[in-house]
Amino acid sequence: MTSPRSDTPMAQPAPAQILCIGSVLWDVIGRCSSDMQRGSDMPGRITRLPGGVAMNIAMTLARFGLNPALLSAIGKDAEGDELIAACGHLGLDTAHVYRSEDLPTDQYMAVEGANGLIAAIADAHSLEAAGDKILRPLLDGTLGSETAPYAGSVALDGNLTLSLLDDIAASPAFANADLRVAPASPGKAERLRPFLMRSRGTLYVNLEEAGLLCQATFADSETAAAALLERGAARILVTDGSRSATKADAHNTFTLEPPQVTVARVTGAGDTFMAAHIAAETRGEPPEKALTSALAAAATYVSGEPPL
Template identity: 75%
Template structure:
């Protein structure tokens, strides 16, 4: 690990614009509710949870030098993240995510991460210039990586010697981007955090539950996986063991960021030395508490 950080969070850091209503919604619904704008993105959500667990995450992402970008970077610093290695583009605007949630869950969402995708390898310069690592001295430590990066960049990371000594933890960001994780299956690199839908997409089949999905991913070449399925049992597995636990029952009041909270809590638990059973239990509890609305946004 580097002197200043416990973990690198690589991926999307943007503004979340979330509309929430207590009503059940469907296409065409027009209902009262609340609209919030908060720092978000997969890498950001993971980093925020890691900070709550006492860790010091370093962000590797692309943020514009527009007013929204300056405000976002300031917010990241105030929340306890290390922002020294963020790529600040003069030409690209700060990314945004917009979602609508009802009492029946996520209705629709659009992720505009075009600036992150356009920045490409520029967000990784500090891992090559000696700031955080170099070709001769690769970064050693935890890395949380999200699938908002381009397919090509994720493939390069899966093959790169830059990450040879890193403990890679990878999430697809959304079912629509799940296939971007295929290089990590092909190379048997990293720990993959996916939900059942994303596991189905990666394996091009329909699994009956998280345990079957975990086994399917391992047979496809995955090194280690964690598969969640909402309020149904979740599974953590590698070639040596398979552990399944059922999350606590809670009233769901929000869903955006739940998977990121689960991943971050699991990483923090293992970083603190907890065993596999305890780490999975802690992650499920953290995610359940999050969706119930009992933790700060």
């Protein structure tokens, strides 16, 4: 028996408001409620959650009511299938994710104590190996091309290789994009140099990452931001944990203190700050209010609550 045809169109996902390009992986986090040092062997909790810089940014953007789409590399393995399903449950668009037959799904492992991050290892080798394959939708006309560049917001993370980030900074396919760039970790901070050299995008760094980019040591975020502007940054946001954060560009510089909270977690705090700042500016908040909103969201996150 033939079922009657329905004239009601199937619901389609909302168009992406921002592309999140970079690491989408599994976070394996061990947390202990006591202070820890090198060699500590302590009781605690171990969790596995969807993570990666691009993923963390996308999840936070979705919580703020935006429609992020992911461009990344995820293996065609059981872990990858589970990760794609988790993205779907979180309302993230994975239609343009590169699925590899021979590369495993990436992962990140960290240990946190009451005194902060003790150690972490990011295994993003599959993302690095996939290279520019993850950018095909921005080059083949699906989302854009060199002759018709994508004109929306793009959040990039430093888990991409230096050569690929250099290509993005110079490519006509990104000429009209609002680029927002984070280094992923201090160990990858120098991968942001192409954006300094070409004065492209908005850079989100912490004080340590700012020092690595400038090959200097800074006492505060305002000094670091000024040095990065001198080195070519078009627009910079520098955070310093529970201390002051600075937003600076050619037109103005201002520094604000974040709310003081009890720290329950640290992994993902920088990504939350970046996503909250993007969301605030998307809502049309003026620069100082947008920074205030981002600091409040990050403080709420590290206290253990959702950043809303």
